[in-house]
Amino acid sequence: MRNIKRLLFILSVLSLCPMFCLAQTPAKDSSASISGRVTVGGKAAPGITVVATASNSFFDNKTVAKTTTDEEGNYKLSGLAAGRFTIMPLAKAYLVPGGSAYKEGVNVAEGETITKVDFPLVRGGVVTGRITDTEGHPLIGERVSVVSKDSKADAGPQMPMLGVSKNQTDDRGVYRIYGLGAGSYKVSVGQASSATGAASIMGMGGSQYVKTFYPGVQEEAKATILEIKEGTEVKDVDISVGKPSTGFSVAGRVIDADSSNPVPNVYIGHSSVNESNQEMAGMNFTGNQTDANGKFRLEGLRPGRYAVYTFAAGQANSTYSEPVQFDISDSDVTGIEIKVRRGATINGVAVIENNSDPAVAGLLQTVNLYAYVQQKGIAAPSYGTSPIGSDGSFHMSGLAPGKARIGIQGFPSPPQGLSLVRTEVDGLDQPEGIEVAAGAQVNGVRLLFAYGTGSIRGEVKIEGGSQPEGRSIGVIIRSTPSASRRFNRQAKMDGRLHFVVENIPPGTYELVVQGVTSAAGAKPAPPVELLKQTVTVTNGVEVKLNLVVDLATKGVQP
């Protein structure tokens, strides 16, 4: 269900924001600077443009400063206000070896002089070739994928808007992918047969061609592995694909479970079904909806097992459906009948605690509440939303039975400083979400919000050894275990292990420094707690912390 979450994540948009962007605090002082050196193969790289970009929201990213490296490869970006910046040399054909990153996030404190944000670059490798169909016609605008030989080609969908127009063939069928780190790669084009794990929204990310690996094989194991070295070009990596597969269609209708009446104008979603673990993979939302007679039809499905369901959401929606499974083998499927049932409702009020500022109180009217019902196995995603009335009231409907977790969304982001800290039903805390039975009416829900403008800024120093391979440092600010109000936020870290968390409601929190090991594909290991301390936050005040983690005494577990 990870991908469904991903979709909701997109739908709820700037719940994205806490992860991707940091609002710029009003510029008081712009005397901070960032400097460093750009080298290529260990030698000074003069004349390289280096820029600082800032993000105000997911949609608003701008370059705010630029400079050029001198004869020694040194650069200095000055005139910066406090905030988080991304520093990048405009040298996309190059990369920092051992990683693909040629940009660096930096947390800048007011007036801070930051040095040694260096970019030791090497020239990346290039793969180029031509994609044609069986008759030799070029495939135009087809996306070519170059992945490391060990990574699974279908390791989940890419976020459709990240790196969009990249790696596509031109009008001659020619592609050219550059800036690749040294290593072994597989090149492919097209879409995996059952698109397992691929999420598509409005059909994004699809291809009409069956996934074909260089030099023209559909089995991943038979793909030729390309060795790419620093600064070299591998040419003529041509792939010929088979005929476009328009796939098969599935048709049916949606009826009301009680009255058997057709249900018009509901959106239809579908997912692949993994038969071994009985889980749905991916979530495809094509924008198709039922007609006046409740009929629907989806096109372009590849062979495989699927589940189809209604995808209704929003305040006016009052129903949910149970997914209907079917197999596509070599023909169209018809006669699918999806039954919708009246969903549960959640009604209550939202309040901001300890607030007397009417401007802050008004923030509740700028957000939407959403309830997401988490379900296991083959189940349609269930998602309800509601605005908050001026009296704090809200009403969500159409929820499937299960645990409903409530959150807020705003556009482009929920207001800074507003946090949902407690969910109550009839005065009782619901830390895991609200349990809703089929068709139940849950009243007396109380959502407690906190508002605050405190912040914590600091740096982590590692002593007594070096970090194990693949482990990175994270900082979390969270409520204490005994607190009746919950708060949990990850700090933005930078390469120097400087961190910042802003817009924290006043209170006493636990600050935890963690070692996080990320292993590709494998189940992530639980984070290792390296340091924990208590911090008290007050409105409008920035707490400054210098934290030292002594690895000799802490957490050097394998």
Next chain:
Amino acid sequence: MKTFSKLVGGARIVTRSDSGVELDLSHQLARRSGTVALMAVALVTIITSNVTATMAQSETPAKPAAASATPGQKSDAKATKTAPVTGAIRGRVSASDGQPLVNANVMVQSLSGTPAAKPTRPDTDGKFVFEELTPGAYIVIGTAPGYIDQSMGLGNPLEWPRHLIGSDVNIRMIRGGVITGLVTNPKGDPMVGVPVHATLASSRDSSMLSFVSGGGISETDDRGIYRIYGLLPGQYTVNAGGKGAFGQFNASGFDIDVPTYYPSSTRDTAVPISVRSGDETTGIDIKYKGAEGHSISGVVLGNIEASPAGGAVTIMLAHASTASVLSLEIAGVADPRRAFSFNGVADGEYDLFASYLVNPNDNALIGTKRVNVRGGDLSGIELRLAALGSIAGAITLDPIKEEDKCDKRGSQVIETILKLPHDDPKKVTNQLTAMYSGLGQLNDKGEFALRNLEASRYRFDIKLPTESWYVHAINLPASGARATSQNTTGPAASPSAAGPNSSAWQGILTIKSGDTLAGISIMVGQDAAALRGRAGPEGTVVREDTHVHLVPVDAEQANNVLRYSETFVKRDGSFAFTNLAPGRYFVLSRVEAPTEPNTSPHPIAWDAAARAKLRREAEAAKAEIELKPCQAVVDYPLK
């Protein structure tokens, strides 16, 4: 939800079709890297709308409810059952040399942009057919990699040809053109990863679409080379730098710079590049300057009833002289700040355009401002949103006995195409506003609604599905008429300059900012006459710009513009009038000044003074004809 989809017109298709198809289609509409751009558009569509609310709203695309949320769902369903009339649209897809394009995909879209049938691939001869279509005015779109369905051009999708059931559609596709070149820095080194845009310079209409669709965008590769393909023939300007493709929200690093136009200049001195169908224009090398630009920032104001998280205000920056859109910003409508900021702006004059669409059945709110950038940043710009206007009403057929109807086709009211051009032929709808305005959305009950009209004087342009019908009368609601008699304070719409004893339709509809005018009644007669003939015998050389006019003989109809008709005499001397109300007419031919290019056709009779003059001339000429119901005169000799 349609904020963006309307913006790109065709993108609406993306939001409502099946996955396999929309990629193909979006590719076509967006031409070239457009799939991507439209993917982004679709995503932005989701994001900028309150998706959940929109989903729940369950709009019925095939039956645009004229009067928004009418409680008519069930009766609609019944109506569908009792309207078994269907027909086919067939045709052929070919390349410009006439060869069938078997690789193409063809789709058919209803008036509201909804796919009306499963898309199809043509047979080996390029032929295709869509069966069992209900009556309506359809768009038929061909898509094929590397080819462009020229009928759509890059212009406003509302102007794309419409087809009724029973039509034969010939889709001629041309091979798109290519522009390629190298971008170097002042030292002559290739520049990598720079966005390069090609903008069609020869059409004002295109700029928005080419911006949004990623119309001509590429990024230089590791050798500094860019390649923009699938271009419509025309004159282009090409620039390096600035933002990346629409929908790429990351900072390119070049966004802070003023874009450098080919060969190495500002926009004012850019050298245009000619692109021909299927041709590759090479060597369009750009010496990148990289001068930092200025910024324009401000806020969007306006008392908007915003639903929380209910979407975004989009703010566009366009060149004032060319209307080409340079950049787009998104601000949350519920966000108390509602701020925007553009960077990398060169000195010059610009139009800022903010818009917000509450929901697809409402009028958009827009705000515009012209600003001048001269050597410094502009901040504190305020864009105030105000609502656009709309009209609604119904088209009804005059009751007539079955045997008196002259239409043998079984035409339906829903096949009518209703447009509202400006009264002033020189007035061009703000191109950005045009993105929101629609064709008359019409349902099978004849109810229509036209939304997002800017304050202006308008005329009706009604295209009937059969020659056997004519527009009998257009009546404004009583409130409109009452407002006219008061003559001053805020009439929602009024027949202009109407004399007290004249009830005839004079054709002008005045819409003020935010007006909504419902209850317009368009009455259509079902026994139209036709008049065809020749100017002189075979072989007569006819002067160019010879017009023929029909002027009502009945003095009571002297100011009824619906009774006037006008047509050209073709070079071979023939002329034809159709869709005429039965009655007596004066026939007058005269040579007139050619209409200016790029203006909408403007019949003489629309102007009161010209109409009076025309009538005097026609009376003097004394050529009169009486047309009986359903009569088709075929050989009228023109004097």
